Each structure stands twice: as C-alpha cells, then as structure tokens.
Amino acid sequence: MEEIKQTKSSYHLINMADVIPKKVEWLWNPYIPLGKLTIVQGDPGEGKTTFVLQLAALLSRGEMLPCDDKEREPINIIYQTAEDGLEDTIKPRLLEAGADCSKIMVIDESQQELSMTDERLVMAIEETGAKLVILDPIQAYLGAEVDMHRANEIRPVLKRLGSIAEKYKCAIILIGHMNITSGSKSTYRGLGSIDFQATARSVLVVGRIKEDPTLRVIAHDKSSLAAEGTSIAFRLDADAGFTWEGRYDISVEELLSGDSRGQKTKDAKAFLTDILSDGQKSSKEIEELAKDKGIKKKTLFNAKRDMNIDSVKIGNQWFWML
The missing domain is CATH 3.40.50.300 (P-loop containing nucleotide triphosphate hydrolases)
Incomplete structure (x- = not known):
C-alpha cells in the first residue's frame, strides 16, 4: 500500500471550544x-x-x-x-x-x-x-x-x-x-x-x-x-x-x-366565514372543528390572518370573531 504523506504545515485541528458563534x-x-x-x-x-x-x-x-x-x-x-x-x-x-x-x-x-x-x-x-x-x-x-x-x-x-x-x-x-x-x-x-x-x-x-x-x-x-x-x-x-x-x-x-393551488386557504376562509357568521367561537372549538374537516392548523391561522379575524381573551379562553 502506498504510504500517505502528510506535512505538518497542511494539518490544522480546530477545537470547537475555540469557535466563536455568530448570529x-x-x-x-x-x-x-x-x-x-x-x-x-x-x-x-x-x-x-x-x-x-x-x-x-x-x-x-x-x-x-x-x-x-x-x-x-x-x-x-x-x-x-x-x-x-x-x-x-x-x-x-x-x-x-x-x-x-x-x-x-x-x-x-x-x-x-x-x-x-x-x-x-x-x-x-x-x-x-x-x-x-x-x-x-x-x-x-x-x-x-x-x-x-x-x-x-x-x-x-x-x-x-x-x-x-x-x-x-x-x-x-x-x-x-x-x-x-x-x-x-x-x-x-x-x-x-x-x-x-x-x-x-x-x-x-x-x-x-x-x-x-x-x-x-x-x-x-x-x-x-x-x-x-x-x-x-x-x-x-x-x-x-x-x-x-x-x-x-x-x-x-x-x-x-399543480395540485391544490391555493384551494386550502380558500376552504379555510369559507370554513371560518361560516362558523363565525353567528358570533364568536372559542379558538379551541374552532381548531377542533377545522381538524375534523382536514384543515391544518397552519392553514387555519393563515386564513385567520388574511381575514383580519380578531382574538379576544375572555376568562381563561381565547375567542375568535369576525
């Protein structure tokens, strides 16, 4: 087997303790x-x-x-x-x-x-x-x-x-x-x-x-x-x-x-419009109902933000309202 030659000048070991983290x-x-x-x-x-x-x-x-x-x-x-x-x-x-x-x-x-x-x-x-x-x-x-x-x-x-x-x-x-x-x-x-x-x-x-x-x-x-x-x-x-x-x-x-292009958010917005049409609902209830309809939490909150739906804390619960 051919011997691998390594010169001292080409070898440098970095100790992670000496590495300064940067943002x-x-x-x-x-x-x-x-x-x-x-x-x-x-x-x-x-x-x-x-x-x-x-x-x-x-x-x-x-x-x-x-x-x-x-x-x-x-x-x-x-x-x-x-x-x-x-x-x-x-x-x-x-x-x-x-x-x-x-x-x-x-x-x-x-x-x-x-x-x-x-x-x-x-x-x-x-x-x-x-x-x-x-x-x-x-x-x-x-x-x-x-x-x-x-x-x-x-x-x-x-x-x-x-x-x-x-x-x-x-x-x-x-x-x-x-x-x-x-x-x-x-x-x-x-x-x-x-x-x-x-x-x-x-x-x-x-x-x-x-x-x-x-x-x-x-x-x-x-x-x-x-x-x-x-x-x-x-x-x-x-x-x-x-x-x-x-x-x-x-x-x-x-x-x-080309699948589901934007349809998810449209479905989530339609869901929120329907469920909040007769008044405020607790965020917990909304999330559970959305989950049952196959609407992911991220999609739900994106729709909430786009629709400027308000969140109000009453007692120990958060409520959403149009």
Whole structure:
C-alpha cells in the first residue's frame, strides 16, 4: 500500500471550544441571508427575473420587503445578466419598478465575459460595497471550462463564490432554470448538479398558479439557517403590471405539480366565514372543528390572518370573531 504523506504545515485541528458563534444576518429574513448563496429557480417564463428585479428596486430605495417590516437603508447592488439587454429590457423594468438606478451597477462584459471566479467580481464588490450580487442565469457565469453536471467541477466554483459572499457580507443570488422532469422532488429539478442546491443556504422556487395565470408564487424550497418562510404571491398583469399579493398558502411540491393551488386557504376562509357568521367561537372549538374537516392548523391561522379575524381573551379562553 502506498504510504500517505502528510506535512505538518497542511494539518490544522480546530477545537470547537475555540469557535466563536455568530448570529445569521439577513437581507430578507428568512429568504435571503447575507454572506451566503441563495438560488432562485423556476421554469422559463414564470417571473424569476421580474421578481428579483422588483426586490432589487425595493432594496435600492431602502423600502420594506414583502411580509417583512424591517426598516433598512438603501444598498448598492451588482446585477449581471447574460440573457436580457440592459437598454431595452433591464433598465425599463427597473424604472417601472421605481428603482434608484444609481444604486445598481453592472460589470461591463462587452470585451470579456464574467465568471463566478472572476477577480472583477471581487473588485466590484470592494469598490461599491454592494450588499447584493445577482447572477442571471447560473450556467452563464460558471466559466467555459466548467461542466454544470459534474460535482467535482461545480464544488470549487461555488466554494469560492460562497467565500466571497462571506468575506464581504453580501448576499449572492443565482437565478436558474428548472429541468422538465415531472413528478420529481423540487430538489432534483434544478438544472445541473445537485451540488447547486446543496451548497446554497436558501432555495426559492417561482411558479405560476394554473387557475389564475397572472398569479405567481415564491415558495421556500430549502432553508438551512432558519425555518422556511411562508410562500409569497405576486401578480403579473398586462394592464396593471406588477403587484405584490402577500402570503399564499401553498407548498413547493403543490406549486410544481399543480395540485391544490391555493384551494386550502380558500376552504379555510369559507370554513371560518361560516362558523363565525353567528358570533364568536372559542379558538379551541374552532381548531377542533377545522381538524375534523382536514384543515391544518397552519392553514387555519393563515386564513385567520388574511381575514383580519380578531382574538379576544375572555376568562381563561381565547375567542375568535369576525
């Protein structure tokens, strides 16, 4: 057997007693962590880029993000796209979203294409102090020599990109398409190696509601640093444009399969309207009756919140009322 040689200089043992814990910081809690990689993926034409540009617009102005009441300062953003023109597509979309375009920068790729390991990416982050970097789509920024289906080629690229995010405490969003395989778990529908999903600390899936083609949903597929966030809907309408619709009760698998898209919340709202129509009821009674009808507690409380149902404590019990 060949002897394995190990030099002292390459060996370093970390004692966990010496590791100092640090709190996770968020760009958008719990969807986009700072200092980490986030993937936004979905089928072509579902609104991934539109959603990310709307986020960028809000962040460029320092405004509150959907379902998040955190106050924030405007941030600088680096946005790279290999699919859409800056003049005829990206700039008009940013203007329509009300973005402060002076906060959004693009590394010039006219002479040389950018990659995830490109030193210009680090230079741009250092110069601008950007807290968000967007690469759209993933495969365009891997580099010409990297096969996105080979884990051994993907891992070092993503590791370096993750190190850049951590060093500069910026969020990096990778936008990707999903493959056409139906019936698979969402984790396995991302294009390329599963190492993309494994390395990212958060994965968001954007999909369309079949019963209402103008309605799209952002569902949290993976969250390594916090509990998964509630799905959030937005509307893309030819006349009204883009509007945020708020929370939407649907799982990733339901969104991708087309099953029960939003029907659960509708059923829960109808149930609450009926049961509270003749006056207040105790929360315990409501939860028991909802359980009998197959309505999950989470869905029930989502419906309660959306309907602005009041909770009042009388004696030792809580009561709900319209």
